[in-house]
Amino acid sequence: MTNIVGKLEEEKVFKDPVHRYIHVRDQLIWELVGTREFQRLRRIRQLGTTYVTFHGAEHTRFNHSLGVYEIMRRIIDNFNGREHWDESERLVCLSAALLHDIGHGPFSHSFEKVFHTDHEEWTRRIILGNTEINKVLRKVSEEFPKKVSNVIAKTYSNKLVVSLISSQIDADRMDYLQRDAYYTGVSYGHFDMERILRVMRPTEEQAVFKQSGMHAVEDYIMSRYQMYWQVYFHPVTRSAEVILSKILHRAKYLYQQNHQFKQAPTHFYSLFNEKLSLEDYLKLDEAIIMYYFQIWQDEEDRILSDLCVRFNDRKLFKYVEFDPSKQWNEWPKLIDLFKQAAIDPEYYLVIDSSSDLPYDFYRPGEEGERIPIFLLTPNSDLRELSRESDVVEAISGKKRTDHKLYFPLDVLDDETEHGELKRQIKAILFK
Known part of the structure; x- marks a missing residue:
């Protein structure tokens, strides 16, 4: 019988463009990689709709999950033998790192907003449910899946272990910043990870x-700040997300109205009925979503058809800056003008907001409080990062929010119908 907690007879190596090599030495990790639930991550992009803006962003959650595992492996190797590190936590850490994103759905965050799913909750359900991953984890012990699930839920008793996978500087963030920078072709996300790992205690x-x-x-910290505003919150990517979300909203609405689809969207039934089983969830990937988007281009419903054509052919909405504090009084008038011009504002006039807090210090009792980053001085004192760094202090606790208003400019430019109304709309949007 294979010893699941033992070492492989021969180390397995993945070639990786970010870390050069990803080393697998444990039988447990190798078997987890081979499960159907982990292999599903090959069919889910890491950055959702970002590929419409940065054409290289085709990498997957599979790539990223292996990368997080590799960083965690290096951290543990550096910690081995040091005070406060318990080597018996090694497999828990490696498993949590590898599986932390296993619950992501297709086009992750857009999908979650429409169908009110939570990828972390699904991650725990996959780890604890009737899955190949659960069967592999239970080979370690009956309670081992629960331990891994608790690390991801941030309820694990060993807070050090939780911090390695979920904090303001952790294995997850260190991989996705570098990986996303590499695949989008930007320089912002690069930082000296080798140095960070060497000074981590x-x-x-x-x-x-x-x-x-x-x-x-x-x-x-600055790399993270730049990546969020230059890549993750890019307005063109957000335009694609808006259209994607509206397609899913429209399909759900039509289903609830007993619309007769040309081809029954059977993969969506449990989603539309809000009775999504674990097995149904695991069958969803981006290939399935894109298949229906192709089919729905020919739907009789004009809105669903148009939105799918826009998404597939990259005919995206345009955008203007929107300041709610100054422009909110114009919002009812815009909605009314859209309706008069026979353009449904529910689908074609959308405010999208993005916000980020690049680094925060400790704010006891506040919702979503963050554990700060501490520096270890030569005399073994701990100093909070923003108290020592002028650079970090300048952005600490400062939440930046950006609002954009999205709309189909091509429809407004076509003045063959409702020309005067469309000119009034553009006058408001572009004043």
Whole structure:
């Protein structure tokens, strides 16, 4: 019988463009990679609709999950033998790192908003449910799946372990910043990870960083800041997300109205009925979604058909800046003009907001409070990062929010119908 907690007879190696090599030495990790639930991640892009803006962004959750595992493996190797590190937590850490994104659905966050799903909740259901992953994890012990699930839920008793997978500087973020920068072709997400790993030290509560490595940590924080505003919140990507969300909303609405689809959207039935089983969820991937988007281009419903053509052919909505504090009084008038011009504002006039808090210090009792990053001084004191770094202090606790108003400019430019109304709309939008 194979010893699931033992080492492989021969190390397995994945070639990787970010980390060069990903090393698998444990039988447990190798078997987890081979499960159907983990292989499903090959069919889910890491960055959703970002590929319509940055054409190289075709990488998957599979790539990223292996990368997070590899960073965690390196962290553990560096921690081995140090005070506060318990080597018996090794397999829990590696498993949680590998499986942290296993519950993501197709076009992750857009999908979640429409159907009110939570990828972290689905991750725990996959780990604890009747799945190949659960069967592999239970080979370690009956309680092992629950341990891995608790790490991802941030309820695990060992806070150090939780911090390695979920904190303001963790294995997850360190991989996706570099990986997303590589595949989008931008320079913002690069930082000196090797230096950060060398100066990382375990404590009872969390990982901290030697003060001598502060500049590498600063670089990481600024890389994250730049990636969010230059890549993750790119307005063109958000336009594609808006259309994607509206397609799913429209399809759900039509189903609820007993619309007769030319081809029954059977894969969506449990979603539309809000009775999504684990097996149904695991059958959903981006190939399925794109198949229906192709089919729905020929639907009789004009809105669903138009939105699918726009998404598939990259005929995206245009956008203008929108300041709710100054322009909110114009919103009812815009909606009314759209309706008069026979353009449904529910689907063709959309405010999209993005916000980010690049780094935060400790705010006890506040909702969503973040554990700060600590620097370890030569005399073993801990100092919060923003108190030592002028660069980080300048952006600490400062939440930046961006609002855009999306609409189909091509429809407004076509003045063969409702020309005067469309001119009034454009006068408001572009004043």
